[in-house]
Amino acid sequence: MTKARSILDAIGLSSLSQAKKETLIQMTILSVACILAFSARLFSVLRFESVIHEFDPYFNYRTTKHLVENGYYDFHNWFDDRAWYPLGRIIGGTIYPGLMVTASCLFNFLNFLNITIDIRNVCVFLAPLFSSFTVIVVYFLTKEVKNAGAGLVAASMIAIVPGYISRSVAGSYDNEGIAIFCMLLTYYLWIKATKTGSISWSLLCALAYFYMVSSWEGMCF
Numbered sequence: 001m002t003k004a005r006s007i008l009d010a011i012g013l014s015s016l017s018q019a020k021k022e023t024l025i026q027m028t029i030l031s032v033a034c035i036l037a038f039s040a041r042l043f044s045v046l047r048f049e050s051v052i053h054e055f056d057p058y059f060n061y062r063t064t065k066h067l068v069e070n071g072y073y074d075f076h077n078w079f080d081d082r083a084w085y086p087l088g089r090i091i092g093g094t095i096y097p098g099l100m101v102t103a104s105c106l107f108n109f110l111n112f113l114n115i116t117i118d119i120r121n122v123c124v125f126l127a128p129l130f131s132s133f134t135v136i137v138v139y140f141l142t143k144e145v146k147n148a149g150a151g152l153v154a155a156s157m158i159a160i161v162p163g164y165i166s167r168s169v170a171g172s173y174d175n176e177g178i179a180i181f182c183m184l185l186t187y188y189l190w191i192k193a194t195k196t197g198s199i200s201w202s203l204l205c206a207l208a209y210f211y212m213v214s215s216w217e218g219m220c221f
Helices: 002-010 018-039 043-048 055-070 072-076 098-112 119-145 148-160 176-196 199-213
Strands: none
Touching (some): 055 072, 055 098, 055 119, 098 176, 119 148, 119 176, 176 199
């Protein structure tokens, strides 16, 4: 205990109240979990550089690039003669556009901030970025159901669980990269809306549900 107090004194935290110390510890653990979730998914980039892996992610990248270059109207009405060859594919009626719209919005936002980045790199790093967001959502979801301690444990576990990592590594630009985040966000907002009875939480839950439905065909399960 004496050594712990001396460490707190050294970094100037001994004067903080118990509640503030607990908040600081929670924020630190949550930040480390977010960084771990992002960095654990970068090994494919470190080993093979920034590339899109597999067939479906590359198709998603092509459609996202078309969206960025030609706008949503042309994207929605685009007939892709290179997909489902030789029949071709009507893009607007056969995909879940949430993934492409998310990457496009992030790309335009970064360009608005004068951050020059290629749309391919946005697609490569989108899933690791949303895995960090998932860590935060899991914390608040579990905290709402149980308590803050359980939330930190759940957030730390979701950051490194192999099943989730396999669907959200850098370069695996597929729907699951953002769909897990959307699904857990919808669960959290639904619980908040049910507990509080607030129309604001209900509206946010409806928007999150719409985002999830537009991003992943697995929502029907």
